[in-house]
Amino acid sequence: MIGRIRGLLVEKQAPEVLIDVSGVGYEIQMPLTSFYELPEIGGEAVVFTHFVVREDAQLLYGFTSKQERALFRLLIKTNGVGPKLALTILSGMNASEFVACVERDDIATLVKLPGVGKKTAERLLVEMRDKLKSLMETSAGSEREFVLQSNYTAPVIENTAEEDAISALLSLGFKPAQASKAVSAVYVDGIDSESLIKSALKSML
Template identity: 80%
Template sequence: MIGRLSGILVEKQAPEIVLDVNGVGYELQVPLTSFYELPETNQSAMLYTHFVVREDAQLLYGFITKQERALFRLLIKTNGVGPKLALTILSGMSANEFVSCVERDDIATLVKLPGVGKKTAERLVVEMRDKLKSLLEASSGNEREFVLQSNYSPAPAIESAEEDAISALISLGYKPAQASKAVSANMKEGMSSESLIKAALKSML
């Protein structure tokens, strides 16, 4: 199993990246919470990975922290939650926010995520509660600090920021009209695509 990759970040198109490791380009699916932490292209990056083998595909998922990868692995063990939905959940809210939803039985917030219906949200709350306790106890430092505090500074906005943001949201399962509306409502001059995606996601929860 591929547990970690270190190399040069050569492509970024949320939620996908390409990491060049000694001349081999690895395609990874990355939750937006990790995507926000990535450096600019042509810089070094290291991600913890989870490898999924299916009959029709071999998929690699990348995460900035071990804790986020551990949460992803717990999510895909939940009945009705596959890797794609787990990626959407971790892109729509931070790990800390997800833990809060589970602790507060906040099904209303969970069902706002694309692909999460009421029954799936209820299963998540029930099945993840005990699993999260174990994960929190195993985490070092403040048990509620699932993810590292971001030191990310948004890159200068580019002309395609709006298009990139809409494309990323659609890739995560949001309907085109919903993605376009959320992005347009949060678009401000000078925003990077990462900042715009973040704002749009927040407005939909």
């Protein structure tokens, strides 16, 4: 099991990053809530990971806190929720927001996420309620581990902010028309990719 990775952030295109650890590059998929907290390319990042082995692939999912990883692990134990959907849920809201959503029985917010229908939302509210109590008690008082910075600078692959944002939303399950419309609605000159992705996602939730 790969539980934690620390290395240089070589590539960063939501929702995937590439972290170099002693010459070995790890491709890691992250929810946007964690993705936003990473340093710039060339910085040193600490990521808590969850390793998934499938018949056709071996995948690493990463988080900037143990609390978010713990929530991800609880989500994928819920009937009908796989790693991809769990990643989408945690991209739309952070751990604290999800807990508040469950406590309020807020189905309306959950069903706005791609892939979450009414039945799945209802199942999440029922199955996660008791699980979340233990999660929050365990993590109470714990502090998020901050990513470290280094002076190394890696080459940046040029991509427009709009292309990056649309690509990120598509990877989370939004339809092309939805993604394009949302990005266009919040785009302003000079906005960076991460800010554009965040604004577009918020506009749809």
